[in-house]
Amino acid sequence: MSAIDTTLLKDTNSNSLFLKRAVNDAQLMLAFATEHGLSIDDRLVEMVVQAKNWELNNEWTVEREIEFWSSYKLISKLIQPVTVDSLRCAQEREIEHFNWFKRLFISRSMSRSSVQFYQIFTILIMLTTAFVQIFSLKGATLLNTIQGSAKQIKESQKRMNELILIKDNKSVEMEKIQIESEMNELDDKYKSSIALLQEWVAWVSTIEDSKLKTNEQNRNTMIIQKAQNYVLILNLYFLPLLYGLLGGFVFVLRNLIEETKNLIFSKESNIKYALRVQLGAIAGLSVGLFWGDIEKQQLGFIENLSPLALAFIAGYSVEYLFSAVDKLVMNITKGKESIPQKTVETQQKTTVEVQHSPQKVETKNEKS
Numbered sequence: 419m420s421a422i423d424t425t426l427l428k429d430t431n432s433n434s435l436f437l438k439r440a441v442n443d444a445q446l447m448l449a450f451a452t453e454h455g456l457s458i459d460d461r462l463v464e465m466v467v468q469a470k471n472w473e474l475n476n477e478w479t480v481e482r483e484i485e486f487w488s489s490y491k492l493i494s495k496l497i498q499p500v501t502v503d504s505l506r507c508a509q510e511r512e513i514e515h516f517n518w519f520k521r522l523f524i525s526r527s528m529s530r531s532s533v534q535f536y537q538i539f540t541i542l543i544m545l546t547t548a549f550v551q552i553f554s555l556k557g558a559t560l561l562n563t564i565q566g567s568a569k570q571i572k573e574s575q576k577r578m579n580e581l582i583l584i585k586d587n588k589s590v591e592m593e594k595i596q597i598e599s600e601m602n603e604l605d606d607k608y609k610s611s612i613a614l615l616q617e618w619v620a621w622v623s624t625i626e627d628s629k630l631k632t633n634e635q636n637r638n639t640m641i642i643q644k645a646q647n648y649v650l651i652l653n654l655y656f657l658p659l660l661y662g663l664l665g666g667f668v669f670v671l672r673n674l675i676e677e678t679k680n681l682i683f684s685k686e687s688n689i690k691y692a693l694r695v696q697l698g699a700i701a702g703l704s705v706g707l708f709w710g711d712i713e714k715q716q717l718g719f720i721e722n723l724s725p726l727a728l729a730f731i732a733g734y735s736v737e738y739l740f741s742a743v744d745k746l747v748m749n750i751t752k753g754k755e756s757i758p759q760k761t762v763e764t765q766q767k768t769t770v771e772v773q774h775s776p777q778k779v780e781t782k783n784e785k786s
Contacts, residue, residue, distance in 0.1 A: 444466045451496060469489075536670050537671070556618060557649045564612060567607050578594065658702045661702050701739050
């Protein structure tokens with residue numbers, strides 16, 4: 419049996435209650451083995467049926483209890499890797515007044531409830547990630563438009579200054595008119611992009627009115643700098659965290675498919691998966707934090723991946739990431755341990771040289 423319920427042990431009739439629960443569990447295991455066509459000894463079937471009658475009539479003896487536990491052990495071995503706990507989690511419960519609302523939000527079994535929980539949260543994380551991704555992409559697009567317009571305006575202004583020096587030329591005059599119209603269009607595009615960027619920044623934080631009353635160039639520079647900071651924070655920290663979290667949820671859903679199909683989902687699985695999702699978020703965030711160092715290294719195909727794709731992979735395959743971290747820590751600790759050994763060896767060599775040096779001096783004096 420898996421874990422003993424402590425509440426049963428505190429009861430005055432804890433032994434009878436515990437035995438009653440064991441009999442019910444034995445029937446559950448027997449039903450599973452029968453439904454899946456497992457070969458069961460007839461004596462085991464007979465023992466489980468007799469144990470039910472002994473429990474109902476309170477006819478337990480020491481010999482009968484010993485025989486029952488021996489049969490219980492054999493049945494639990496027979497159905498492995500399925501356990502009593504996993505069968506309890508898959509067992510459907512009766513729900514009174516089962517309507518459409520309870521059908522959506524209340525599951526009949528613990529395994530279905532866990533699957534439903536992780537499905538809902540995966541959809542929420544997907545929607546949140548998509549919203550933040552679109553929001554960040556909008557800010558980055560506006561910044562690129564502003565930078566491109568500013569660059570084109572400078573080039574057009576430079577060309578205009580060159581044409582001013584040329585006089586009495588019809589083609590030059592026509593080009594001036596064309597450049598002026600282009601500069602007006604670029605200026606309108608620049609100002610509209612700045613206005614949209616200011617609205618975009620207002621979603622994250624407000625800009626003080628006193629700062630907006632400054633001259634236009636300083637105001638535009640302040641808006642652009644704020645937007646650049648927010649885009650950097652979203653792309654290097656917030657989005658990698660969400661992608662790592664999403665990778666963790668995808669991993670959990672894939673494993674839930676196998677566990678629910680093979681009836682090996684247990685109460686411990688919920689704890690395991692909750693920690694797995696948290697580790698996925700940490701792994702994704704760590705990719706964002708150390709992306710600058712990762713990008714500098716010669717790591718083959720990883721260089722072709724974006725930080726967000728790498729964050730999703732890290733959240734999905736946490737085991738490989740942290741095993742690599744463990745190896746790195748082991749190499750560092752081994753290196754630190756080898757340094758004192760080298761210093762001891764050098765000290766021993768110096769002491770040996772010092773001990774032999776007086777003998778060399780004495781031999782020289784004797785020769786002289």
